[in-house]
Amino acid sequence: MKGSGRCLCGAVAFTVATRAHTAHECHCSQCRNWSGHVWAYVTMRWDEIAFTRDNGLRWYSHTPKAQRGFCGECGSTLFWRRNGAAKVDVSAGAFDMPTGLRLGAPSFPENHGDYYGL
């Protein structure tokens, strides 16, 4: 195990087989609505995530192309996965510290909210 993460209540918890080093912030309007501000995420392989608890895990499809995973118990935002993709974006804030993460280039900075600058 190289890292672990969880939602706020712990009804979704996981370990990861590899450690990621770069997180990104997505400034698109969908992530803003979903997360409440900017969604920070880490891209990983889905098959490298092993769930130790997943009884809270729920999925929501806002578009036909992708699904967003969250905890149905506490509401934490957790995953974004294009349908059938080998990779998944995982909330950076879900990882237990020390995360070993650094923020990299932002995603969709041109779509940032009008209440903050970049």
Ligand SMILES: [Zn+2]
């Ligand atoms: Zn939860």
Ligand SMILES: [Zn+2]
């Ligand atoms: Zn986004």
